Amino acid sequence: MSPTASAVSPPRIIYGAVLGSPYAARLLGGTLIGRLPNGMAPVAIVLWTLAAGRSIALGGLLSALYGLASVLSQPVKGRLMDRYGQRAVHLPAAVLNSSLLITLPLAAPHGGPALATAIVVAAGLTAPPLEAGLRALWPSVLPDLRLRHAALALDTGTQGLLYIVGPLLAAALASTYSPAAALAITAALGLAGTLVVATAPPSRNRRPTPTTSSAGTARRLASPQLASLFVALAGVGCAIGALNVLAVAMSDAHGQQMLSGLLPAAFSASSFLGGLVYGRRTWPGSTTRQLVFGSAAFLTGWLPLLALHNPYAATAAVALPGAFLTVVVACAYVTTDALTPTGRTSEAYAWLICSIGVGQAAGTALAGRLADHALALAALPAAGAAFALTVLLLTRPDQGAVRRDRHRCRHA
Incomplete structure (x- = not known):
């Protein structure tokens, strides 16, 4: 390749170099x-509830409470x-x-739904x-910005696979053994995954970074730009949460149960592949522009669902917004x-995760209310994505701040 071509073409990233860096693969x-329990526990809890002779409504409630408790507690744990x-x-x-997960099938039958609810909420x-901890470690593990x-793209893209593998694994374990064994x-x-991370030197040796002023730091963390970014990401989460209900409604309408898992699986797989493509090279434009572009493409990808009534065409269509999810995140x-x-990065990342999770819960709840209105339900993911894009366009993050961060990382 000529020097001119090399200068024009953005450099490609080899994932082997990332995974070959000390401690990155670990x-x-x-x-x-x-994090597999994030995908396994909600399914295992529902299956255990049914096996214990309780209603599916209780199982769904316990499952939702587990996920919501986990999401809402993220900022506190990030601050800690x-x-x-x-x-x-x-x-x-x-x-x-x-x-607590092991205790649930042992203790809950003796205390009824109230005790089961308390255990599940405490577990969440x-x-x-x-997730927030890993994102905070990348700068020390990989000083090279590229x-x-x-x-980051590989990390973000693989998160969606947890919600494909996790539910399938929990269902297989419950079917082969028992829901209690699945839990x-x-x-x-x-526990095993956490031990692998917590005993790795980058996590074990990470120390709090002193801040100059706790009051000033608190104000900075709650800056309007950061708050608007988190609000926008709630719209992204809303689109994802609505998709799960849309998949169930479509499977019910067409009498094909497999569709309830096929649509989310296609979306998650596309997110993973999109992340691999995105992370392979350095893209032109600032991070802010890439964020806005990715959000616009994420919105555009949902629009075909308004006109597609064939379930398999809809399954193919959700691959487009899925491909841009990793870019946005x-x-x-x-x-x-x-x-x-x-000194506040873990907490900030935790707020980001929380905002997406709360958006997912809201999207699922809204979609449940719209389940009998096919067009409105199909439009809800696009509405969430449109909300996210609108907020980003109205309150763009400071591009100068992002450029300063890049400069700082390049000379770290």
Whole structure:
């Protein structure tokens, strides 16, 4: 290749270089294993509830409470990691979470729905904040900005696979053994993955970064730009949450149960592949422009669902917004890092995760109310994406801050 061509073409990233960096594969693999309960526990809880002779309504409620408690507690756990270090948070959280999941089938039958609810909520509250912790470690593990860019895309893209593998694994374990065994293995995987991460030197040795002024830091973390970014990401979460209900409604309308899992699986698989493509090279334009472009493409991808009535055409169509989900989320993490003061990154990442999770819960709830109105239900994912894009266009993050972050990382 000529020097001219080399100068014009953005450099490609080899994922082997990312995974070959010290501790990168260990941290990513441990986080994925430790976060499998996020995909397994909700299904295992529903299946255990049914096996115990309770209603599916109770099972659905317990499952939703587990996910909501986990999401809402993220900022608190992120703040604790910034203040006391990752190991001091990850290990106690993993032990408590695993113990509670194992306790559920043993204790709940003696206390009825009230005790089951208390155990499930406590288990969700103590889920280890591995995702936010991993994102906070990438700068120290991968000082090279291009490798970190690829790692973030790979990390973000693989998260969707948890919600394909997790439910399938939980269902298979419950069918082969029992729902109680599925909960026990879920607990074991969560504890094992957390141990892999927490005992790795980058996580074990991470120390809190002193801040100059706690009051000033608190104001900075709650800046309008950062808050608007989190509000926009709630719209992205709304689209994802609505998709799950849309898939169930479509499977019911066409009498094909497999569609309820096929649409989310196609969306998640496309997100993974889109992340691999995005992380393979350095793209032109600032992070802000990539974020806005990705959000616009994410919105455009949902529009065909308004006209598609064939379930398999709809399954193919959701691959387009799925392909741009990783672009949006990865750029949002980079922007969050640029706008967050030193010593508060874990908490900021946790707020980002929380905003998407709350948006998902809202999208699922709204979609449930619209389940009998096919056109409105099909339009809800696009509405969530449109909300996200509108907020980003009205309150663009400071491009200068992002550029300063890039400059700082390049000379780190």
